[in-house]
Amino acid sequence: MSEEISLMKGNEAIAYAAIRYGVDGYFGYPITPQSEIIETLMEAAPWKTTGMVVLQAESEVAAINMVYGGAACGKYAMTSSSSPGVSLKQEGISYMAGAELPCLIVNVQRGGPGLGTIQPSQADYFQTVKGGGHGDYKLITLAPNSVQEMADFVALGFDLAFKYRNPAMILTDGVIGQMMEKVRLPEFRRRRTEEEVRAQCPWATLGKTPDREPNIITSLELDSALMEKNNERFQAKYRVVEENEVLYEEGKCDDADYILVAFGSAARICLKAIEMARAEGIKVGLIRPVTLWPFPTRILHSYADKVKGMLSVELNAGQMIEDVRLAVNGKVPVEHYGRLGGIVPTPDEVLNALKEKIVQ
Numbered sequence: 001m002s003e004e005i006s007l008m009k010g011n012e013a014i015a016y017a018a019i020r021y022g023v024d025g026y027f028g029y030p031i032t033p034q035s036e037i038i039e040t041l042m043e044a045a046p047w048k049t050t051g052m053v054v055l056q057a058e059s060e061v062a063a064i065n066m067v068y069g070g071a072a073c074g075k076y077a078m079t080s081s082s083s084p085g086v087s088l089k090q091e092g093i094s095y096m097a098g099a100e101l102p103c104l105i106v107n108v109q110r111g112g113p114g115l116g117t118i119q120p121s122q123a124d125y126f127q128t129v130k131g132g133g134h135g136d137y138k139l140i141t142l143a144p145n146s147v148q149e150m151a152d153f154v155a156l157g158f159d160l161a162f163k164y165r166n167p168a169m170i171l172t173d174g175v176i177g178q179m180m181e182k183v184r185l186p187e188f189r190r191r192r193t194e195e196e197v198r199a200q201c202p203w204a205t206l207g208k209t210p211d212r213e214p215n216i217i218t219s220l221e222l223d224s225a226l227m228e229k230n231n232e233r234f235q236a237k238y239r240v241v242e243e244n245e246v247l248y249e250e251g252k253c254d255d256a257d258y259i260l261v262a263f264g265s266a267a268r269i270c271l272k273a274i275e276m277a278r279a280e281g282i283k284v285g286l287i288r289p290v291t292l293w294p295f296p297t298r299i300l301h302s303y304a305d306k307v308k309g310m311l312s313v314e315l316n317a318g319q320m321i322e323d324v325r326l327a328v329n330g331k332v333p334v335e336h337y338g339r340l341g342g343i344v345p346t347p348d349e350v351l352n353a354l355k356e357k358i359v360q
Contacts, residue, residue: 004185010150010176013183014080014106015040017154018052022191024075025053027066029085032118033174034108037080050191060085064092064105071101072217074197074204076158080106082174083124084115087132093167094133097234098219102161104154105139106170108177111342119342120174122264122315128171129293129323136231138238140168140245141292143263147181155186162200164241171292173315175265175344247290248299252278256285258358259303261324262313263289265344270313272347273354282359292320297327304331309358313350314338333358 008016015037018026028038038056046052053070057063063079070077081089086107096103109124111117124132128141140160142153153170161168198206208214221227249267252274253259260270267288277284287303289296300310309332312321318336325334337353339345 005182006185007180007182008147009036009178009180010144010147010172011036011108011178012040013147013151013185014154014170015044016185017151018078019044019046019050020186020188021155021158022050022076022189023052023078023158024191025055025066025070025077026079027055027057027063027070027077028079029057029060029063029081031082031085033110033120033177034080034082034106036177037106037108052191060088061092064089067103067105068092068096068099068101071096071103072099072205074201074206076104076191078104078106078158080108082108082110083112083121084110086124087127090127090133093139094131094135094137095219096167097133097137097139098135098230099217100165100234101167101217102158102165103167104157104161104170105167107172109171109173111340117342118174120265120315120344121342122173122266123317123319124171125292125314125316125319128169129295137234138166138241138293140164140166140241140294142168142170142247143290143292144170144172144176145264145267145288146176147179147183150176151183151185160245164237165203166237166241171264173265174342242294245291246294246296246298248296249286249288249290250299251286251288253285253287253303255283257283257308258285258354259307259310260284260286260313260350260354261289261300261310261320262286263292263320266313266315269345269347270350273350276347276351277354282354284354289320295323295327297323300324300327301329304328307332308360309333309335311350311354311358312336313345313353315344316340
């Protein structure tokens with residue numbers, strides 16, 4: 001079936017892209033502002049067409065452990081939630097990282113801490129890229145800034161997760177989840193056969209065959225020396241990801257005196273702020289990290305000797321700014337501007353913050 005162009009919410013795009021990618025199972029629990037993902041899947045009823053399992057679990061904890069089971073069988077398994085729900089999933093996410101299980105997790109962020117608000121936020125950056133659960137692990141993290149990227153990153157997330165046998169996260173927010181835009185949906189591809197899963201995932205627990213030893217999936221290792229070797233292997237894998245999978249966008253940086261650094265919906269706001277700044281003769285560019293981990297450290301470092309300052313624009317109290325400052329290593333001033341509690345800043349506010357904090 002050929003690709004189609006539709007008008008839909010970002011959350012809906014996630015659901016339809018999952019069906020078209022050939023996902024085997026979705027396990028979730030409703031929470032605003034991401035409930036449309038499971039609602040759309042239930043309405044589309046893919047179990048009748050592709051055989052995809054769609055299940056509302058009894059809790060977020062149950063949902064992530066169902067994903068663990070599906071992923072251990074080499075299946076394309078995913079879940080989604082919003083900030084408080086993702087907090088509940090952290091133990092399972094850590095277990096999956098330790099067991100080297102690929103899966104896709106979607107977080108449509110809302111304001112916190114606690115139950116907070118149902119309005120958009122980007123305050124789960126620390127939780128996601130610094131490891132929200134226990135242990136030394138990393139999540140491959142994609143930050144879409146459009147409905148199109150919500151659809152596209154389902155395939156990209158799964159592809160990277162299986163390439164590196166590591167959980168992947170789509171970290172978005174209530175703005176992108178709820179906004180409606182035109183989206184070009186991918187072509188349908190059928191779900192893999194059992195034989196194809198075995199060939200792609202020889203480690204999967206699909207039942208022992210006569211030609212191999214049993215596969216055992218676990219994150220437990222009671223021998224400290226062996227556990228250290230496991231961790232060393234994980235860290236080596238993470239270095240490979242950092243070397244090969246960094247994604248980012250640059251906008252009007254060639255002649256820029258100042259750079260805004262922003263991801264997701266904040267980056268869209270910054271585009272208008274840059275247009276307004278340049279109309280006033282202030283040369284401003286944008287660097288948008290598309291992968292929050294691995295972070296585009298090198299590209300930011302490369303601009304440290306070329307610009308007079310950087311402003312990290314985030315819907316939080318200042319989280320990504322720490323990685324921006326580490327990237328430039330003190331070579332250029334870096335300041336933060338953000339709004340809290342679900343309030344989304346305007347381009348005028350961003351421009352005023354740039355003038356007050358950075359522009360000399």
